[in-house]
Amino acid sequence: MKRLLSFIIxxxxxxxxxxxxxxxxxxxxxxxxxLKGGFEILYHAEPMExxxxxxxxxxxxxxxxxxxRANALGTSEPEVTTEGTDRIRLKIAGVTDExxxxxxxxxxxxLTFRSAAEGDATGVYSKIELVGSDFVENAAEVQRNNLNxxxxxxxxxxxxxxxxxxxxLLGKELAIYLDDQLLGSPPTVRAVLTDGKASISGxxxxxEARALADTINLGAxxxxxxxxxxxxxxxxxxxxxxxxxxxxxxxxxxxxxxxxMAMYRLPGVLASFALIxxxxxxxLVFVIADFTLTLxxxxxxxxxxxxxxxxxxxxxxxxxxxMRSGKSILSSVKAxxxxxxxxxxxxxxxxxxVAAVMFAFGTGAVKGFALILIVEIVLSIVTNLYFAxxxxxxxxxxxxxxxxxxxxxxxxxxxxx
Numbered sequence: 334m335k336r337l338l339s340f341i342i343x344x345x346x347x348x349x350x351x352x353x354x355x356x357x358x359x360x361x362x363x364x365x366x367x368l369k370g371g372f373e374i375l376y377h378a379e380p381m382e383x384x385x386x387x388x389x390x391x392x393x394x395x396x397x398x399x400x401x402r403a404n405a406l407g408t409s410e411p412e413v414t415t416e417g418t419d420r421i422r423l424k425i426a427g428v429t430d431e432x433x434x435x436x437x438x439x440x441x442x443x444l445t446f447r448s449a450a451e452g453d454a455t456g457v458y459s460k461i462e463l464v465g466s467d468f469v470e471n472a473a474e475v476q477r478n479n480l481n482x483x484x485x486x487x488x489x490x491x492x493x494x495x496x497x498x499x500x501x502l503l504g505k506e507l508a509i510y511l512d513d514q515l516l517g518s519p520p521t522v523r524a525v526l527t528d529g530k531a532s533i534s535g536x537x538x539x540x541e542a543r544a545l546a547d548t549i550n551l552g553a554x555x556x557x558x559x560x561x562x563x564x565x566x567x568x569x570x571x572x573x574x575x576x577x578x579x580x581x582x583x584x585x586x587x588x589x590x591x592x593x594m595a596m597y598r599l600p601g602v603l604a605s606f607a608l609i610x611x612x613x614x615x616x617l618v619f620v621i622a623d624f625t626l627t628l629x630x631x632x633x634x635x636x637x638x639x640x641x642x643x644x645x646x647x648x649x650x651x652x653x654x655x656m657r658s659g660k661s662i663l664s665s666v667k668a669x670x671x672x673x674x675x676x677x678x679x680x681x682x683x684x685x686x687v688a689a690v691m692f693a694f695g696t697g698a699v700k701g702f703a704l705i706l707i708v709e710i711v712l713s714i715v716t717n718l719y720f721a722x723x724x725x726x727x728x729x730x731x732x733x734x735x736x737x738x739x740x741x742x743x744x745x746x747x748x749x750x
Contacts, residue, residue: 344606350567351613364426365412366478367436371426375562380418387419387556394547395556396421398511412625421558424715444549447501460509461500465549466489473549475542478531483542484534487549492529500525509533511548511624518540560699578631585635586612589642597649599734600725600740604645605723612736614712629698630705637709640684644717648673649740656742666729670722677718681710688722 378395380387392415399421400413431737444465447458472488487493498507499522502701508519520533585629590608592603613636619626652669684706691703728734737747 336727337733340727340731343724343734347610351609355616358616358620361622362616363619363625365424365625365630368628369426371424371565372617373425373564374423374560376419376421376423376558377561378556378558380556383431383701389418390418390547391556392421394397395558399423401599415584420561438570443510443512447508447510448505458506458510458515462502463489463495467494467730468549473546475539475546475578478532478534482534482535483539484532485537485542485546485549486530486532489529489531492527493530495531496525496527499531509545509549516545516548578628582631582635586638589638593642593645596741597653598654599728599739600649601645601741604649604717604721607645607716607724608638608641610720611712611716612638614716615709618708618712624705625701627698627701630703633705633709637713639704639711640681640710641717643680644673644677644713646722647677648721651676653740653742656737656740657747659747662734662737662740663729666725674718674722681714685710 378387378392379537396413396415400411411426414422416422437593445461446463448460448462449458450460453459469490471490473485475483476483476486491662494661502522503525504522506521509516518536533545537616584610591603593605593608597604615637618624624630647667651673655665655668657664687711688703688706690708694702695703725734734740
């Protein structure tokens with residue numbers, strides 16, 4: 334009686350939680366560009382100045398700058414990736430003004446050192462003293478001063494210009510800007526610097542100092558971006574894709590559940606419940622981990638469901654084979670679960686290995702597909718192996734499943750030992 338009561342409570346609680354939370358979870362799933370609609374641009378990057386060099390670090394920093402600009406536009410979670418040695422791909426979902434995106438994204442990152450001009454209010458720095466190209470490329474680096482505090486050493490190209498600026502601004506602040514954003518607290522000029530070298534210190538953490546040094550190095554080698562390819566994904570197209578996919582998924586899932594219940598009777602009902610729990614847990618992971626749902630992700634989702642169905646079919650067929658050999662219900666369930674567990678785990682582990690390789694060496698959509706597939710398989714092991722096996726064993730030990738026909742096995746098929 335206790336086993337049956339634990340079974341009923343478990344099923345009712347899980348059913349209630351899933352029914353209550355599913356609508357809210359679905360609303361919180363973040364949709365990707367191909368479902369929500371938006372804009373995608375592929376840029377070719379090259380040095381702003383003739384003869385300049387394009388490094389991997391400068392390409393990555395430019396990509397980070399693009400991501401910050403895209404966030405400033407108020408769009409949802411932009412996806413910015415580098416490709417090869419000189420390309421950057423930008424994907425922004427929910428774009429309404431493509432012209433504004435093109436204009437804002439294409440501008441190179443502008444690093445400036447500014448002082449307060451006559452008439453500027455407190456905290457305003459409008460006079461540009463130095464720009465990124467005034468600095469020696471990759472010269473900014475983080476060091477520690479005598480007090481073991483981080484500071485950034487920099488080197489400029491024109492020593493005379495720098496000496497004039499530091500002499501004029503002695504005791505005054507020289508603010509650092511990237512585009513129109515002030516970076517940290519403005520440092521104060523404390524000496525006239527004639528050798529073209531200076532140190533920037535302040536209340537920086539080591540990470541903040543490194544970030545500022547990287548920004549200065551990026552500004553010293555600004556990149557020019559040329560649009561090579563772009564496409565607009567309409568929100569209507571994305572919504573149609575999502576609606577059609579959901580409809581097809583619901584119809585396919587319903588057919589699978591009916592098949593499971595018709596073929597395997599009550600164990601098929603338990604397997605169907607485990608599949609529903611598996612799907613709900615995957616949606617929960619999407620929301621908690623803030624995954625973006627894309628069409629490749631949906632493909633991985635469907636593939637994972639298919640593998641979960643295979644796991645249940647293999648388990649139930651093994652149990653039925655044991656029953657046909659003449660074993661008792663409990664012995665058949667134990668033996669079937671044991672033999673099917675090894676088979677299903679072998680298949681799942683090999684698939685995880687392949688998906689892990691895809692994730693390690695793939696890019697963009699391939700990584701997303703692989704990650705979701707791995708999550709799917711892990712959830713399938715938890716729900717369709719351990720949990721489904723536990724539900725079935727509880728009912729058998731509680732005496733609810735006592736006859737082979739409840740498993741879809743005919744008495745005439747059972748062989749005497």
